[in-house]
Amino acid sequence: MIVIVVGGGKVGYYLSKTLLEHGHEPRIIEINRDLCQKCANDLDIPVIxxxxxxIKSLGEAGADEADALICVTGKDEDNLVACELGKRVYNIKRTVARVNNPKNASxxxxxxxxxxxxxxDNIARLLEREVDSAAIKNLMSLNRGETSLSEIxxxxxxxxxxxxxxxxxxxxxxxIVSISRNDQIIIPRGSTVLQAGDHIITxxxxxxxxxLSRQLGL
Structure with missing residues (x-):
């Protein structure tokens, strides 16, 4: 998943590091040259x-091919503008904005x-649940949000x-806990066959x- 992160400060840095560890492709946009240097050197990812x-900076970061845009600057107005540009100009399907003043969330x-x-704290985790695929429905978070029960x-x-x-x-x-097929519940084994149209609980x-999404080809 290609993710553009606007803001290369502490939040943007560690968010990008987490996304990278999870197998995603983060790209950072940051106006401060020193922060850009640190992110580029430490993470070895594209930094603009x-x-x-x-529009220019978003375009240079490859917004036309991005799956998600996360804006984590210290200014709510900047996060809002970047998200609106990503959505309206580049049709990025998921936008996430850090809200520094909770009153601005609504x-x-x-x-x-x-x-x-x-x-x-949980932006990366939330993003994966929301963005990975419309076919994945989060049913319940377990173990303080570290594990999910999902329907695919x-x-x-x-x-x-x-x-x-x-x-x-x-x-x-x-x-895979169960498979629903034609209103029947199947308890899976290694020999169980998956079919198009099945609903699986994981x-x-x-x-x-x-x-998991990538392995299933979703």
């Missing part, structure tokens, strides 16, 4: 020196920001249709949710 509230939501969030609808063009679970090799930290650590 510029203003994230401009305003940001009304103005089109998909996910305004005042706590920055396998699409009509599911590439593993007809394959057994043993043949698919799901990520280690994910388990328990997955949040840092492997993206990997």
């Amino acid at each position: 020196i510029g203003d994230g509230t401009t 305003i940001m939501k009304r103005l089109g920001v998909d996910i305004p969030i005042s706590s920055t 609808a396998l699409p009509a063009d599911f590439k593993y249709s007809g394959k057994t679970l043993a043949e698919i090799h799901l990520p280690e930290d994910s388990v 328990i997955t650590k949040d840092n492997t949710l993206h990997e």
Whole structure:
């Protein structure tokens, strides 16, 4: 997942580091040259020196191919403007804005920001649950948000249709609990075959949710 992060300060730095560790492709836009240098040297990812509230900088970061835009500067107005540009100019499907003043959260939501969030601790985890796929529905968070119980609808063009679970090799930290097919519940085994249109219930650590989505070809 290609994610543009506007703001290369402490929040943007550690957010990008977390996204990188989870297998995503973060790209940072930061106006401060020293912060850009630190992010580029430490993380070895694309870093654009510029203003994230401009079409030019977003374009240089590859906004036309980005899956998500996360704005975590210290100014709510900048985060809002960057999200609106990403959504309206580049059609980025998910925008996330750090809200420094909690009173601005509802305003940001009304103005089109998909996910305004005042706590920055779980932005990466929240993003993975919201962005990875419309086919994934989070049912419940477990173990203080580190694990999720999710429902996944396998699409009509599911590439593993007809394959057994043993043949698919799901990520280690994910388990398929049940399969719903034609109003019947199937308790899966290694020899169980998955089919397009199935609805599966999984328990997955949040840092492997993206990997599970990728493995299933969603």
